[in-house]
Amino acid sequence: MYDFSEEAQTDKQNVQQDGFQGDQIAASEAFSYETSTQPITLNIYVSPEQQQRKDKLRILEDERIAQIREKDQQERLLKQQKKQKGLEFFQEFKKQQEMEITQRRSQNKQQQEIWNENQKNRNQYKNSWDQIASNIALKDGEYPGEKDVTKMRQAILNKRIDLTK
Incomplete structure (x- = not known):
């Protein structure tokens, strides 16, 4: 009986070692980059x-x-x-x-x-009214329009005279 248990224990150790080595081999094969890419050639008869x-x-x-x-x-x-x-x-x-x-x-x-x-x-122009007076026709015969603008002209002239005093 003693012999049997001794053999069983050594078998377990061998299996454990073989399993561990097998795992290492499987892991190294999984990461190996060298794979065989040889085509499979079969000698098959092909009809015409x-x-x-x-x-x-x-x-x-x-x-x-x-x-x-x-x-x-x-x-x-x-x-x-x-x-x-x-x-x-x-x-x-x-x-x-x-x-x-x-x-x-x-x-x-x-x-x-x-x-x-x-x-x-x-x-x-010193005064803004001088500029306005220069832009409009202040003489009687210069105005080309039809309406009488004498009152407006007189008001502008009066304003200019008031500011220049």
Whole structure:
């Protein structure tokens, strides 16, 4: 009986060691990057009809691949053409934008000069009523309208005279 239990204990230890080693081997195999990629070759007899079908399928597949490549080539050409048109449009847009900017600059300079001249003219009058009187026709024969504005003219002149006293 003693012998039996001793053998059982050694068997358990061996199984534990074998199990542990087996786990280590399984883990190392799971992480190994080297896998065999050799194709499986079978020597199977192929009838002439099957061979013809395979050849036809291969030809059809080659034609399909050629069509896909041609379509891809056409798509690339269309894409290049669209890109070229876009670049041309962008360049034209930039040129037009630059022209508009230069025109606006020149217009702004002219408007600034006119404004500066108006400011100088405003500063030459000491009284604002003098400026108003200079902008209207105060003499009897100068007024081109049909209504009689003599009372208005007289009121403006009186106001100017009051301010200059």
